Amino acid sequence: MSDSSAGFVLTDALDAEIGHAARLLRAARHTVALTGAGLSVESGIPPFRGPGGLWTKYGEPPLDGYQRFLRDPREHWESRLRPVEGWAKGLRETLDRAKPNAGHYALAELEREGRLASLITQNIDDLHGQAGTRSLLEIHGNARLVRCIECVARYTRDQVQIDPENLPPHCERCGGILKEDTVSFGEPIPPDVLRGCYATCERADCMLVVGTSATVYPAAEFPYDVLRRGGAIIEVNPHESELTLALERATAHGATTLSLRGPAGAVLQRLLHHVRSTSGPETSA
Numbered sequence: 001m002s003d004s005s006a007g008f009v010l011t012d013a014l015d016a017e018i019g020h021a022a023r024l025l026r027a028a029r030h031t032v033a034l035t036g037a038g039l040s041v042e043s044g045i046p047p048f049r050g051p052g053g054l055w056t057k058y059g060e061p062p063l064d065g066y067q068r069f070l071r072d073p074r075e076h077w078e079s080r081l082r083p084v085e086g087w088a089k090g091l092r093e094t095l096d097r098a099k100p101n102a103g104h105y106a107l108a109e110l111e112r113e114g115r116l117a118s119l120i121t122q123n124i125d126d127l128h129g130q131a132g133t134r135s136l137l138e139i140h141g142n143a144r145l146v147r148c149i150e151c152v153a154r155y156t157r158d159q160v161q162i163d164p165e166n167l168p169p170h171c172e173r174c175g176g177i178l179k180e181d182t183v184s185f186g187e188p189i190p191p192d193v194l195r196g197c198y199a200t201c202e203r204a205d206c207m208l209v210v211g212t213s214a215t216v217y218p219a220a221e222f223p224y225d226v227l228r229r230g231g232a233i234i235e236v237n238p239h240e241s242e243l244t245l246a247l248e249r250a251t252a253h254g255a256t257t258l259s260l261r262g263p264a265g266a267v268l269q270r271l272l273h274h275v276r277s278t279s280g281p282e283t284s285a
């Protein structure tokens with residue numbers, strides 16, 4: 001499996017909790033997954049924030065990145081076409097090389113088997129799509145795509161003719177300016193994705209939160225929306241997070257929450273196993 005799963009031992013106590021989570025999933029009518037950097041760490045992609053994070057080490061990108069883009073999109077594209085160096089080069093190579101891990105595949109399987117309605121991710125690495133997840137909402141965009149800032153049409157890099165003499169490239173549908181799909185600081189979340197997130201969260205009676213403490217807007221809202229409407233939250237994270245503490249408080253007020261402590265790949269594969277093998281009526285949770 002993955003590096004961070006090496007040495008992981010599935011205790012009976014954790015396995016029993018995963019079994020409980022599986023029964024919640026089987027009983028739910030509309031489960032949404034919310035994933036973050038912790039999941040992709042198991043594919044070798046360093047997080048941006050937190051210990052060992054790229055921004056922690058090298059400093060955050062400008063907080064007005066989107067405003068700078070709007071002021072001079074040509075300069076933005078020119079700088080993107082220059083060869084990158086240092087950590088940015090390392091990150092680009094890491095993204096190109098990264099492969100989905102056992103956690104990504106387990107989530108794609110859960111969707112295929114009708115246990116997951118949709119998946120919201122904060123990751124830009126395309127690994128959920130590569131693993132086969134179909135109903136995918138990438139709130140921070142996808143590093144392999146470019147997007148029209150007017151009509152939000154998305155294109156793969158190969159679909160767009162990038163002429164260094166004629167930058168920025170324009171949308172063939174509406175003529176708008178194209179930008180990389182990844183959301184810059186200061187840039188609104190693409191409206192189609194945000195609408196999709198609200199629509200699916202509104203229906204959710206169960207949410208699986210994987211590898212994220214869900215502290216950054218808009219992801220920070222989603223678990224609490226589900227809790228407010230009486231839905232269940234299952235957290236998968238090797239570490240206690242701010243979300244864990246919030247879930248403990250909610251549980252004290254009668255909410256159904258679970259925090260599964262372990263690497264996402266191992267825990268989600270085990271969850272998939274239990275969902276498939278749990279017997280009894282669908283509403284036995």
Ligand SMILES: [Zn+2]
Pocket residue numbers: 148149150151152153171172173174175176
């Ligand atoms: Zn357009």
